[in-house]
Amino acid sequence: MSSETKQILTTDGIPLEVSLKKAEKKNKIKAFLLVAPLLFFLIITYVFPIGDMLFRSVDDKMVTQMLPKTFKAMENWDGQELPDEEVFAAFHEDFIKLVEDKREGKLSTQLNYTKNGFKSIIKKLRRASKKFEEGNYKEQIMSVHKRWADVEYWRAIQRRAPEFTSQKYLKGMDMYVNEEGKIVSVEEDRRIHRVLWLRTLEIAFFVTVFCFLMAYPIAHLLATLPMKYSNLLMICVLLPFWTSLLVRTASWMILLQQQGIVNDFFVGIGLVADDNRPEMMYNKTGSYVAMTQILLPFMVLPLYSVMKTISPSLMRAGKSLGGTPFVAFWKVYFPLTIPGIGAGCLLVFILAIGYYITPALVGGASGTLISNQIAFHMKSTLDWSFASAMGLMLLSGVLVIYWLYNKLVGIDNIKLG
Amino acid sequence: MALPKYTEPHYRIWHYIYLTICGAVFFFLIAPLFVIFPLSFNAEEFLSFSDGMKRLDPDAFSLRWYKDMIYGTKNPWGLAAKNSFIIAIFATIGSVILGTVAALGLSSRHMPYKGLIMAVLISPMIVPLIISGVAIFFFMAKAGLAATHTGIVLAHIILGTPFVVITVTATLSGFDHSVTRAAASLGSDPVNTFMKITLPLILPGVISGGLFAFVTSFDEVVVVLFLAGLENTTIPIQMWTGLREQLSPTILAVATCLIILSTLILVTAELLRRRSERLRGINR
Numbered sequence: 001m002s003s004e005t006k007q008i009l010t011t012d013g014i015p016l017e018v019s020l021k022k023a024e025k026k027n028k029i030k031a032f033l034l035v036a037p038l039l040f041f042l043i044i045t046y047v048f049p050i051g052d053m054l055f056r057s058v059d060d061k062m063v064t065q066m067l068p069k070t071f072k073a074m075e076n077w078d079g080q081e082l083p084d085e086e087v088f089a090a091f092h093e094d095f096i097k098l099v100e101d102k103r104e105g106k107l108s109t110q111l112n113y114t115k116n117g118f119k120s121i122i123k124k125l126r127r128a129s130k131k132f133e134e135g136n137y138k139e140q141i142m143s144v145h146k147r148w149a150d151v152e153y154w155r156a157i158q159r160r161a162p163e164f165t166s167q168k169y170l171k172g173m174d175m176y177v178n179e180e181g182k183i184v185s186v187e188e189d190r191r192i193h194r195v196l197w198l199r200t201l202e203i204a205f206f207v208t209v210f211c212f213l214m215a216y217p218i219a220h221l222l223a224t225l226p227m228k229y230s231n232l233l234m235i236c237v238l239l240p241f242w243t244s245l246l247v248r249t250a251s252w253m254i255l256l257q258q259q260g261i262v263n264d265f266f267v268g269i270g271l272v273a274d275d276n277r278p279e280m281m282y283n284k285t286g287s288y289v290a291m292t293q294i295l296l297p298f299m300v301l302p303l304y305s306v307m308k309t310i311s312p313s314l315m316r317a318g319k320s321l322g323g324t325p326f327v328a329f330w331k332v333y334f335p336l337t338i339p340g341i342g343a344g345c346l347l348v349f350i351l352a353i354g355y356y357i358t359p360a361l362v363g364g365a366s367g368t369l370i371s372n373q374i375a376f377h378m379k380s381t382l383d384w385s386f387a388s389a390m391g392l393m394l395l396s397g398v399l400v401i402y403w404l405y406n407k408l409v410g411i412d413n414i415k416l417g
Numbered sequence: 418m419a420l421p422k423y424t425e426p427h428y429r430i431w432h433y434i435y436l437t438i439c440g441a442v443f444f445f446l447i448a449p450l451f452v453i454f455p456l457s458f459n460a461e462e463f464l465s466f467s468d469g470m471k472r473l474d475p476d477a478f479s480l481r482w483y484k485d486m487i488y489g490t491k492n493p494w495g496l497a498a499k500n501s502f503i504i505a506i507f508a509t510i511g512s513v514i515l516g517t518v519a520a521l522g523l524s525s526r527h528m529p530y531k532g533l534i535m536a537v538l539i540s541p542m543i544v545p546l547i548i549s550g551v552a553i554f555f556f557m558a559k560a561g562l563a564a565t566h567t568g569i570v571l572a573h574i575i576l577g578t579p580f581v582v583i584t585v586t587a588t589l590s591g592f593d594h595s596v597t598r599a600a601a602s603l604g605s606d607p608v609n610t611f612m613k614i615t616l617p618l619i620l621p622g623v624i625s626g627g628l629f630a631f632v633t634s635f636d637e638v639v640v641v642l643f644l645a646g647l648e649n650t651t652i653p654i655q656m657w658t659g660l661r662e663q664l665s666p667t668i669l670a671v672a673t674c675l676i677i678l679s680t681l682i683l684v685t686a687e688l689l690r691r692r693s694e695r696l697r698g699i700n701r
Contacts, residue, residue, distance in 0.1 A: 027527035034522025035534060038515040038578060046541060046575050049552035056555070214442045221439045235683070236447040242679040242686070243450060244636045246656040247672040251449040253664055254456065254464050261452060261465065296446055325428060354545020356639055361660050371547040378551060378643065391548045402543050406536065 050395070057389035060165035063110050066103065067094045071161040079158060082151050088138040092129070099126055115156035121145045168389035193373070200369040203287055204352035210292045211348050212341065215299035219340075222300070223307035241297035249358050252290040256281040256362065282364025290362050295351055299344040306340030339408075346405040350398055370394055450676060457482055457669035464664055482670040493655050494671060501651040504566060505634040508573035512630035515574065516581025517623055523582070524589040542579035546639040549576065554643040564646030572640050577630030584629065588622025588693060621693030628686050632679070
């Protein structure tokens with residue numbers, strides 16, 4: 001507004017601009033207040049706990065708190081030769097306190113994670129420490145076991161001084177910090193986690209491809225058939241979509257078992273011998289088949305909603321301009337369905353990468369995914385910090401895809417049913 | 418989809434191949450569900466069709482496993498069903514209220530940071546369930562709500578709200594806001610306007626969101642596995658345990674009941690969707 005023009009005033013004499021801004025602000029607050037209850041509920045019960053996972057996955061305070069004086073004394077130690085008496089005395093003091101609280105067992109477990117061989121020498125030290133005399137702890141501790149005189153073990157203790165560690169993340173990628181403080185991979189035959197990550201990606205990728213190949217023709221059929229037929233066929237897509245995941249997995253378990261219907265059928269048509277029935281469950285095949293069928297509706301629905309909007313006259317125009325049906329399809333129809341393909345593939349991939357229930361039931365040992373490993377550490381080994389670290393590594397992968405999805409499709413364009 | 422008369426033979430063949438592929442895919446989608454149905458009436462303990470069943474001998478069929486499901490000794494299904502329904506109903510109510518109110522705010526054109534907030538609200542649907550399970554477990558354990566119904570209901574509200582938010586915002590996108598202004602100009606207060614004008618119009622979206630939330634809760638097993646104690650067992654947990662230990666025909670009887678339930682939900686959802694499209698004046 002230029003200064004010469006008179007300011008427009010409302011009836012109360014307030015400049016219109018100010019008044020409008022005020023109203024706008026009021027509306028903004030109103031809208032935000034409506035969203036606030038759910039937003040805060042989710043932030044407290046969901047977003048913060050995920051942050052808590054992040055904290056747990058790097059948290060390494062346990063040893064720091066168990067040996068406070070030792071680490072203080074170690075601050076001036078260069079780690080080249082054995083530490084001097086001051087460190088040994090501090091360690092002795094910390095250790096006596098731990099023995100009094102009966103917590104030295106925990107210390108030995110924790111230190112054993114860093115370097116093997118701590119368990120026995122801590123046990124020995126506990127027994128010997130009762131007869132220790134005052135002064136010259138260095139000599140006394142070193143005489144308990146020769147490992148206490150080994151500088152490697154003291155370096156291992158020093159490595160546990162920081163309150164935070166990336167160790168769990170490294171473990172998730174089958175790597176660790178070796179004695180020299182370098183990050184190295186574990187031996188070839190012990191790389192279980194890398195195998196799992198690769199398998200998860202592989203299964204998610206192929207399930208997505210299979211779903212796409214199967215969903216495209218039927219989505220096209222549903223979109224081009226007259227309403228009264230397509231509604232009927234739509235039920236074939238929607239009924240599995242609404243049916244319990246466990247029910248669908250159960251039906252695959254019945255179908256795929258060795259004495260199951262699929263195998264009976266193969267024997268019946270003479271494809272395989274009766275005494276040589278293939279194992280189709282408790283391996284990758286089981287995961288592939290069951291996950292493809294279960295995730296198929298998530299591919300069909302976005303494809304269908306995009307294809308529904310494509311006018312059939314476009315294909316006719318393509319053909320009338322001299323294209324064969326294949327050329328018309330490839331040059332006209334297919335490019336128009338790409339948004340649907342993107343939406344469906346990303347959705348199926350995101351869902352497949354985090355699958356847990358179906359692989360656990362039909363996947364066996366060779367068909368389980370990273371989620372199964374996370375559940376295993378949550379429920380069996382109780383290594384929650386490791387489970388958190390693996391979970392967050394998976395989550396960061398999913399968030400990248402989610403971001404991509406948002407860029408390509410837009411979150412508000414998700415359609416259900 | 419009849420082909421025009423002038424179609425050349427080799428396109429004709431292609432067309433039939435295409436229809437066959439479609440038929441096979443539809444079969445792959447739906448057939449597994451129908452395997453469960455006859456097998457749940459099996460008189461024997463096996464999970465494959467007995468010779469009697471193949472001959473359609475009436476003696477080969479029985480309601481034995483349904484009786485076992487209802488009257489069986491030490492049967493967990495009664496408690497599980499009760500828990501499942503209680504949890505799902507409360508979770509649905511919670512999700513619908515929180516989700517609808519949030520959707521109203523989100524569809525306002527004055528809403529600041531719409532994209533960011535939407536992303537947060539939808540995230541429980543996108544984040545893999547196992548991660549949600551771990552995170553929610555940590556929260557509930559700290560809050561002392563692990564192994565309680567309240568804890569599970571809250572967890573299912575988290576998982577269910579994204580569906581309500583999505584369906585209700587979709588319904589509101591075709592909503593004519595002049596009707597609420599008309600109500601306001603006639604002297605109605607906002608709450609009254611919402612109850613009398615907005616809600617009836619968006620009700621189909623709200624209900625179908627509620628159905629999604631209900632099914633999500635009723636079918637949810639990953640998070641419950643972390644949270645539930647013995648007292649809070651639900652149908653999915655019992656099925657999960659049953660499927661891991663041994664596949665008994667009783668599970669198939671339960672599965673059949675669940676398929677019938679999902680058919681009912683599907684029909685309701687479909688009817689609502691059509692009604693909603695009629696109300697919003699979308700002609701297809």
